[in-house]
């Protein structure tokens with residue numbers, strides 16, 4: 242089955258009891274058993290639910306993995322993967338450019354439970370290699386990164402992970418499996434905030450995971466059932482409904498991102514544009530090799546710092562100033578006080594998250610309107 246077909250059909254055969262073409266919302270917490278030990282394959286909705294299962298089978302197919310798991314949020318997926326697979330005293334090497342909430346989870350939650358975490362340059366596999374320790378059990382990478390759109394070489398990290406007997410987990414939220422399939426490049430686990438492009442309409446919070454190895458899947462699944470953090474059937478259904486149009490949406494997001502990036506590059510108020518589709522992006526060649534497209538996220542640096550950013554956000558009419566990304570509507574975000582506020586200022590600045598940095602999520606509106614909006618806001 243090709244990708245566009247899998248979006249619509251993988252895990253989504255017609256409902257067995259009614260023939261319903263769409264997977265019904267199985268709004269139930271529990272299931273009738275026909276006698277002691279005689280359940281019909283379903284026993285309790287924390288453990289499993291048919292609507293959620295359709296979503297899990299679909300993400301597994303899209304990522305070229307054997308197993309899928311759905312969670313209540315992207316961060317629930319991340320915590321469950323880490324808690325299911327890691328023990329006190331284990332070490333994680335994470336890329337240094339990650340979603341602020343991921344950094345907060347590592348620093349403010351896992352560190353106090355005895356995990357060791359260190360950060361490597363997201364752009365440089367050698368930096369990951371150097372950070373490996375005897376007790377490194379996981380390499381964590383986000384690519385393209387949030388918010389600076391750096392590209393990490395997944396195949397190179399897979400090699401380093403294998404040699405160090407560590408698990409490579411890749412956060413594929415920004416690319417989606419339409420543009421990038423990390424498992425094909427050697428990753429062990431893929432995680433998503435399905436709140437973003439997969440759901441696609443800014444109306445549901447969710448997380449997904451795709452796993453190649455049965456043992457790894459079983460450990461995470463065990464932890465998920467033991468600890469909770471599952472999505473409800475409605476949220477699973479909404480996500481699945483959104484995913485059906487992922488291919489057409491991603492093409493439109495990307496076309497608009499290219500238009501926005503080109504416009505910003507030529508604008509005198511803009512000091513720097515971050516978009517991996519631009520030939521001037523330092524990792525353009527790598528992005529071109531490891532991805533099938535460059536995505537819909539564009540970040541840029543305003544020359545006038547915070548004051549310029551405040552004026553810019555005030556004048557926007559179509560781009561909405563909001564956290565999140567990947568919905569059909571265009572969003573604008575100010576990483577230093579919003580998505581990446583959890584990172585101490587010194588570290589933020591070191592990574593390039595400056596007072597002039599703006600992150601845009603190009604929606605699928607008409608690109609002329611988006612450019613006009615940016616042009617007005619930059620005047």
Ligand code: P1T
Nearest residue numbers: 314315316340414434436447564565580
């Ligand atoms: O918000 P949640 O569904 O829990 O997903 C967390 C998450 C994980 N990974 C990446 C790459 C993310 O961008 C996010 C969430 N990010 C935002 C809310 C944001 O505006 O960047």
